[in-house]
Amino acid sequence: xxxxxxxxxxxxxxxxxxxxxxxxxxxxxxxxxxxxxxxxxxxxxxxxxxxxxxxxxxxxxxxxxxxxxxxxxxxxxxxxxxxxxxxxxxxxxxxxxxxxxxxxxxxxxxxxxxxxxxxxxxxxxxxxxxxxxxxxxxxxxxxxxxxxxxxxxxxxxxxxxxxxxxxxxxxxxxxxxxxxxxxxxxxxxxxxxxxxxxxxxxxxxxxxxxxxxxxxxxxxxxxxxxxxxxxxxxxxxxxxxxxxxxxxxxxxxxxxxxxxxxxxxxxxxxxxxxxxxxxxxxxx
Amino acid sequence: xxxxxxxxxxxxxxxxxxxxxxxxxxxxxxxxxxxxxxxxxxxxxxxxxxxxxxxxxxxxxxxxxxxxxxxxxxxxxxxxxxxxxxxxxxxxxxxxxxxxxxxxxxxxxxxxxxxxxxxxxxxxxxxxxxxxxxxxxxxxxxxxxxxxxxxxxxxxxxxxxxxxxxxxxxxxxxxxxxxxxxxxxxxxxxxxxxxxxxxxxxxxxxxxxxxxxxxxxxxxxxxxxxxxxxxxxxxxxxxxxxxxxxxxxxxxxxxxx
Numbered sequence: 001x002x003x004x005x006x007x008x009x010x011x012x013x014x015x016x017x018x019x020x021x022x023x024x025x026x027x028x029x030x031x032x033x034x035x036x037x038x039x040x041x042x043x044x045x046x047x048x049x050x051x052x053x054x055x056x057x058x059x060x061x062x063x064x065x066x067x068x069x070x071x072x073x074x075x076x077x078x079x080x081x082x083x084x085x086x087x088x089x090x091x092x093x094x095x096x097x098x099x100x101x102x103x104x105x106x107x108x109x110x111x112x113x114x115x116x117x118x119x120x121x122x123x124x125x126x127x128x129x130x131x132x133x134x135x136x137x138x139x140x141x142x143x144x145x146x147x148x149x150x151x152x153x154x155x156x157x158x159x160x161x162x163x164x165x166x167x168x169x170x171x172x173x174x175x176x177x178x179x180x181x182x183x184x185x186x187x188x189x190x191x192x193x194x195x196x197x198x199x200x201x202x203x204x205x206x207x208x209x210x211x212x213x214x215x216x217x218x219x220x221x222x223x224x225x226x227x228x229x230x231x232x233x234x235x236x237x238x239x240x241x242x243x244x245x246x247x248x249x250x251x252x253x254x255x256x257x258x259x260x261x262x263x264x265x266x267x268x269x270x271x272x273x274x275x276x277x278x279x280x281x282x283x284x
Numbered sequence: 285x286x287x288x289x290x291x292x293x294x295x296x297x298x299x300x301x302x303x304x305x306x307x308x309x310x311x312x313x314x315x316x317x318x319x320x321x322x323x324x325x326x327x328x329x330x331x332x333x334x335x336x337x338x339x340x341x342x343x344x345x346x347x348x349x350x351x352x353x354x355x356x357x358x359x360x361x362x363x364x365x366x367x368x369x370x371x372x373x374x375x376x377x378x379x380x381x382x383x384x385x386x387x388x389x390x391x392x393x394x395x396x397x398x399x400x401x402x403x404x405x406x407x408x409x410x411x412x413x414x415x416x417x418x419x420x421x422x423x424x425x426x427x428x429x430x431x432x433x434x435x436x437x438x439x440x441x442x443x444x445x446x447x448x449x450x451x452x453x454x455x456x457x458x459x460x461x462x463x464x465x466x467x468x469x470x471x472x473x474x475x476x477x478x479x480x481x482x483x484x485x486x487x488x489x490x491x492x493x494x495x496x497x498x499x500x501x502x503x504x505x506x507x508x509x510x511x512x513x514x515x516x517x518x519x520x521x522x523x524x525x526x527x528x529x530x531x532x533x534x535x536x537x538x539x540x541x
Contacts, residue, residue, distance in 0.1 A: 157389075157414060164379050164390040171377035175391045175453065176365030 006130040007249040008242055013135040014217075015241020016142035020197035021211075021218035022225065022233040023146055024190040029227050031166045031186035033092065038078065038099040040215035041106035042191050043198030044208065046070045048114050050199050051121055051206055060124055067195045075191025078102065079184050111208045118205035127203070138200050145196060146234045149189065153230070162186060213257075217244070220260050224267050225276050232276025291353075292317040292491045293338065293461055298347035300333055300515075307333040309515040310347070315461070315508075320483055320492040322502045325512035326535060331495040332374075334512070335463060338493070339364055339371060351461070370459035374466055376450045378438040384449050385421060385434040391453035392417040424452045428482070444475045455486075462486070464494040468501045480505045503527060511535065 021039060028036045049070050050063035057063070082102065086094045125133035153159040164172040165182035173179045201214045221240050225232030240263065247259040267275055293315040300308040308330045315321045323331050336342040338349055340359030349356040351367060364371065370391070379387050425431040428448045438446050447467070454462055467483075468476050476498065483492055483505050496502045502509060502523075509526045511519040513535040519526050526532055 157417075160382070160386055160389055163382060163386075167379045167381050168377055170361070171373060171379070172390065173361030174364060174371055174373070174377075176362050176457070177390065178362045 007245045009130045009135060011242030011245025012238060013138050014245060015238035016139045017197050017201040017214055018217045018221045018241055019146060019234045019237025020142045020193055020200065021214060022221040022237050023149060023230055024194035024197065025218065025222045026227060026230050026233045027149070027186055027190040027193065031162065031183055032083065032095070034083065034095045034099065036099045036190070037096065038102035038106065039194050040211040041103045042071065042074050042078065043194040044110055044211050045074060045106055046195035047121070047198040047202045047206055048110055051119055054122055060122055064199055067199045068192050071191040071195025072188045075187040076184055079187035084180070107208045116208055118207040120204060121202040121206040123203045141196070141200065145193060149193065150230060217260055220264050223264060224274055226274025229274060229276050232274055235276060290316045292351070293493065294350035295338065296348045296350060298337055298344045298349065300337055300342055301345050307515050308337065311512070311515070311517055313510045313517065313520060315491055315493050317491055318487045319507040320487060320494065320505050322506035322509045323493065323495050323512060324499070324502055324509060329512040330515040331512060332465070335371070335465060335495060338463065339369070365457050368460035369463065370454035370457050371463040372450050372454050372465055372467070376446055378446060378449055380437065380439050383435050383437060384430065385425065387438065387449055388421045388424060388453050388456050389417065392421050392456045421456050424456045428452050443470050444472070447471065459490055462490050462492045464492060466496055467494055468496055468498040476501050
């Protein structure tokens with residue numbers, strides 16, 4: 001039987017990735033009330049670009065940088081070209097369907113460009129051992145980035161405008177907030193965090209479907225945490241990661257997906273607004 | 285009519301049509317600087333449409349809106365603050381998830397000159413800006429006597445206090461023209477008394493254009509009143525003149541003077 005500390009650390013590492021991808025979902029959901037199903041595909045494209053740069057340069061960090069920049073560009077393009085034109089139509093489901101379509105298209109395009117074969121993707125650092133530098137890097141990076149995002153939303157003028165634009169776009173506009181710009185910034189921010197999650201989740205092998213399960217768990221984390229609640233989602237990601245790691249190590253890896261589903265059903269039936277969500281209406 | 289040199293806002297022969305309906309029909313009015321100007325009229329008279337034309341949200345088929353003798357073209361919502369116009373909306377439109385102080389700070393953004401990037405990077409100039417804005421927000425909260433609720437979410441506050449938050453949020457941008465949509469709606473007589481005193485105290489720094497149903501309040505607070513009925517100006521002048529106008533009595537009471 002694997003020792004519990006190893007399982008916990010493995011769970012934290014996985015959980016960090018769920019937390020980051022979940023945070024990306026929450027940022028967009030708060031800003032536009034859209035669950036962005038294209039999130040894993042956007043992250044996938046970024047991870048493949050990192051892979052190509054890594055191949056060409058033999059290093060890791062330039063690839064990461066390229067992935068983050070690509071995330072920003074893709075996020076802005078998705079919002080401006082696909083989501084914004086639908087906003088005036090007033091159909092709430094249309095943007096969600098469009099993100100689903102984008103998911104399929106981008107996954108297929110990645111397969112066409114980089115083939116469906118798994119490509120080896122490097123870790124940032126040495127990955128051997130329970131407390132490997134690679135694992136510590138993943139956890140620390142996600143904690144720092146999540147903290148920075150929370151600080152941005154909670155304690156900066158830009159964050160205040162982002163929140164105001166999300167809560168009441170009409171009124172925020174009257175007060176001089178450039179609502180359209182705020183929405184784009186929200187998508188950029190989310191896509192950059194998503195790209196980071198993609199690069200952290202990819203090793204050891206990158207394939208067009210590698211982020212599918214990660215996305216399912218990230219969505220689970222976001223729902224557990226309250227889709228509107230970034231802190232809850234980050235905690236939800238870590239809790240889910242550790243819980244699934246224990247299930248996998250102690251009960252068997254075949255039960256992991258089932259366990260995630262059980263957690264989801266349990267939380268939703270007991271606390272429909274998420275473990276950390278408040279049931280108080282946000283709009284007054 | 286007042287001397288046009290002191291005119292802040294001029295509406296000149298504005299006509300607005302929605303399909304076959306004429307919402308405003310050749311409406312003209314002047315808001316003099318440093319005055320409180322009321323627009324009254326029965327429901328459907330075109331008061332809100334007039335507000336929307338001034339804000340540029342609704343295009344005028346004919347006529348023009350002049351701000352300080354410059355013609356206002358169709359504006360985007362976020363341009364209004366930069367023009368020196370602040371507007372409250374019916375239903376207040378407070379941000380439910382933001383504290384009272386944060387609500388007011390969003391209003392203070394309209395004046396901010398430093399870039400979003402500067403704020404992100406925490407540049408010294410932008411930090412100084414932030415402090416100045418926070419001080420001004422606190423000052424407005426204190427002036428409106430709602431500073432003790434600065435950390436509260438608007439949802440838990442009494443209606444009268446929420447109205448003051450909405451007013452503080454409009455005032456913090458230091459507008460030249462403050463447009464109030466039914467400021468007295470839902471207030472008690474005592475609160476209306478306070479509001480009248482408050483608005484009278486604002487005239488040294490801003491002009492006020494308000495739409496209101498509460499006749500008594502309008503008569504006491506306004507320097508000048510324009511009465512609309514079926515999209516037309518039927519009376520225009522100081523409260524005493526408007527009150528005595530037979531056309532106004534007819535419009536409101538449905539009887540011939």
